[in-house]
Amino acid sequence: MATDTPTRPARSDRAGVLPRRQGLAVTSWVLRQQRRAVVGWSIALAAVCAIYVGFYPAIGDQDMAQLIEGMPEGLVQALGYEGIDTAPGYLESTIFSLLGPALLLVFAIGFGARVLAGEEEDGKLELELTLPVDRRRVLLERFLAMVVQLLVLACVMVVTVVSMVLALDMDVMVANIVAGTLGPFLFVLAMGTVSLGAGASTGRKAIGLAAGAGLAVASFMADALAPLIEGGGWLENASPFAWYLGGEPLTEGVHWAGFGGLVAITVVALAVALPVFARRDLGV
């Protein structure tokens, strides 16, 4: 190289200057694009939660107890309906272990796979990745956009359920509703991050979807089938789905060990995806 060149053009003085005051430009841009989607999901989630909480007084504790008596014990366990004849048990069985996570999962897994791998496949990520921003930062800022949206949806869930519970004068502790929402939130965030990470690592949206949805379904199956299998305790212990339900948050509050496990999934998914995404070829 011509290191002995006496003069260098003045423009080179700007060499390698990284932009300052970038802020969270990528996160805020993604969130702007998602505004309508988040509003739509919020309405759907609030409606479903309100309808299910609203059913409770109409069905009543007695009817529920009778319903369970008529069902085989195995089915009751598989559905997680053991405690459905109390108000917290009913909320847990319907909203917090089934419909809430199911709706949030569809959102998180879909978003996780689309926001990186999907946009890459569509060619929409190309411009952003040729800007002065590190690839890992792009991944993390897009992850952050997922966290923010899931937080919004979790808040919608809490606010809806708390208002309904207060309006119907049900016997559920507000603090436990928050704890009960934290579980699905962390579970769904973990599955969404697996989607995001698998998509980012491979550049294939389909692989992201399959990874997130596959893990979520496997978790659910393991948790549902474990009680039916002789010595199936290990299966339940291995299921992230059981990790957040294990403590029965709506009756007992936060179950920290399980939540820690869910956070660990999220962290590992990111930790694996970041170096792979930073190293691989893009858009091929």
Add this chain to the structure above:
Amino acid sequence: MSSLPSTATTTSPRGTAPEVVIRTDGLIKDYATGSRFRERGAVRALDGLDLEIHRGEVFGFLGPNGAGKSTMIRVLLDQLRPTSGHAEVLGVTPQRGGPGLRARIGYLPGELMMSGRSTAGDLLAHLARVRGGVGTDRIRPLAERLTLDLDKPIRGLSKGNKQKVGVVQAFMHRPELLILDEPTSGLDPLLQHEFLAMVREAQQDGATVFMSSHVLSEVELVAERVAIVRQGRIVDLDDVATLRHHAGQQVELAFAEPVDAGPFRGLPGVEDLEVDGAELRCLLRGEPDALLKVAARYRVVRWSAEDRELEDLFLDFYRVPVKGDEEVAHRGH
């Protein structure tokens, strides 16, 4: 120390080599094909590409679709990592240069994919924000110059208007290196003219411009040097005038009465001669003098001489099935 202030951005001091802005040495890029379920293989998109582009020049990178132009550009922008060989942009490899290097580059993708409800202005403001706000003040004047409506939603924009968005974001931060992939596709002739003026201004500003195209006419008005790439290799590298000379002209002459092909055969610069009754067609390279003097013996009723398109030039390369350097030799100088 080499930090003496200098205004010499387009020319280097007499006697020293010009500063190299882009350098590739034996650049090879293979793409994996197939999947684990099908037979695996590799396609060689770049096959030992050597190139040096100097500070302040406008360089045309020409080749048919699939020749490896976009692959090369994507290596320069660190979207792809070379299989082997070496690439250097502004004195650093794209991977090591990272975001700091990309801050100094303006890039116009060949296929600009954008969608969403946001307006063109919002998108450009966002892109400027990722650049730390650099270029925000240039968005409006550039958009006006290209007659781009900043208030229209992106997803409603025509191909040409999306291309304008791409041009604005590539130029807005006054980058010292512009990498433009098929820049004028989708722009109408008036805007192509405006775009070429912008390229010239950027060059006067000291910028280096690397533009790819599959048509010579797109780059010949601004580029000084042109490389022709085919199957991942440079098959010819010349200044534009020489290349134009090689390309030659397609000449057609119509005479008042049938003529004999004999006297025209073997004239200097005349190739692919066809005489069909009173019509003569040939490929002419170099001066037309000899051809005209023979033609003047007859009564010429009509004549035309058209610059050949680069596509024809590619065909020349393709129908000569020899390898590498021999091809360049075949072109002759």
